[in-house]
Amino acid sequence: MKKIFNHSNQKEKRRQLRQRSTYTERLLWQNLRNRGLNAFKFRRQYSVGHFILDFYCPELKLAIEVDGYSHESDSAKQYDARRQEIIETYGIRFLRITDDEVLENINKVLDKISTEIKKQTTQTG
Numbered sequence: 001m002k003k004i005f006n007h008s009n010q011k012e013k014r015r016q017l018r019q020r021s022t023y024t025e026r027l028l029w030q031n032l033r034n035r036g037l038n039a040f041k042f043r044r045q046y047s048v049g050h051f052i053l054d055f056y057c058p059e060l061k062l063a064i065e066v067d068g069y070s071h072e073s074d075s076a077k078q079y080d081a082r083r084q085e086i087i088e089t090y091g092i093r094f095l096r097i098t099d100d101e102v103l104e105n106i107n108k109v110l111d112k113i114s115t116e117i118k119k120q121t122t123q124t125g
Helices: 008-019 023-035 074-088 099-104 106-124
Strands: 043-048 051-057 062-067 093-098
Touching: 008 043, 008 051, 023 043, 023 051, 023 062, 023 099, 023 106, 051 074, 062 074, 062 099, 062 106, 074 093, 093 099, 093 106, 099 106
Parallel strands: 062 093
Antiparallel strands: 043 051, 051 062
């Protein structure tokens, strides 16, 4: 069976994305890392197939994408929707957050993520 998650041929690309992360990604990561939110382990720049997710919790199969201004064009929205559809075929759920949400109120974003975590844990447990 072909390896789907965090394939080694994506390792350098994932490393580069971590090094060039946006301010909002770094801000959110400070709150997610080291089981900082609801004691769940998140990984950043995690690959699924040939796509790379901003943040991913393997235990919950939850992807968090932080969308900046580059995601606002019609073509970017179409690409993101198609990409999400493909990734969801692996049983992964998505939570999309905008840069503006992170910048305006990080606590509200963390509450939004916590709510999604609670929703998923009640459905599975």
